[in-house]
Amino acid sequence: MTENNKTQLRVGRLTKAHGLKGAIKLELFTDDPERRFVPGAVFTLQVPTSSPWHGKTLELTELRWYNSHPVGFFRGVADRDAAEGLVKAILWIDLDESETSSEEDAWYDHQLVGLKVVRDGVEVGTVRLVEHLPAQDLLLVKTPAGEVMVPFVKAIVPSVDLAAGIVTVTPPAGLFEELPDDADEPPAAEPAE
Template sequence: MRVGRLVKAHGLKGAIKLELYTDDPEGRFEPGATFTLQVPASSPWHGKTLTVREFRWMNSHPVAFFDGVDDRSAAEELIRAILWIDQDTQAAPTEDDAWFDHQLVGLDVVRDGVSVGRVIRVDHMPAQDLLIVQTKTDAAHGESGEVLVPFVKAIVPEVDIAGGRVVVTPPAGLFEEIPGDDAEDGDADEAAAYEAAESGAAEPHTGEPADEA
């Protein structure tokens, strides 16, 4: 599960400001804590881990120092990296209306009382998350494929883990073609979904996937 993102180099000694995805930052970022890094394959940190040397608050901002990151240049190589730890699949989220990724994957996606697909993965974007839905093949919805559903309350008003489903109220065209649309429009819709998730154009779901315990 992800616990933070590195957002900005701070000072000249390798400190990095954090975007926290945990409600226990002091516990998660105690000295010696080690994280798996999500970085581009071209990054010199690809395939490596990052270990906390020191965690502190500076002007109300969380800042961490890491082993092997001793100056600003090294810190800047890590900007936008996402920090992950092994997830305890037996643990339950501590926040109301929060879910781990493994709880969401496999759920039926229901619109107007009809199942239109299932969640196959969750893509984590900086501002909000996307549910990736494998749609069904039938006369009403056409060929199967993947639909990117922004995980926001306006589009995903209900998550029913016990019932094995999520309820969606998507805008027209998200799960089916609108007359006059073509493949290029579909590509544009997909790009727009990722852009919205990157920028936070929609209000994030208060119960977005819980990446912390």
């Protein structure tokens, strides 16, 4: 979502009530929690329209770590019942689109969506979405033949050129095309002399 040079950045998901005082365990979608999850940070909530939290924001009062899991405390969430009402909510923040990541080889989703995907100098599709999974991120690439899930790893996506609007890929055989049926069969052994 973009408005007045601002976009929404998904930074986390509320996963489970923690304790009796309204704390909620978080799944983080940001590499920079020290910057995104500070006291006073305000998050737009993505919840079902039937939720009493629909259309509201949530303000973080404290972030703690328990057994290496982040746990958030939020203004207006005073007990376990209130916390359970927020489970599965997605947290979004407003982000200025001109903001760039300070990390090398790190991009925001909105910077990648819409870029041309090029393989061997030929355009094969367009980045439609970035999926963040526990093992690795995936680029969902729209191609004429359908959607292709491309692991967003250096070996397969060696370069991203935002200025040129190009993501270069070097995928393994079969990722963007069907392999012939005989490709899975081992080569025939030559007869012994």
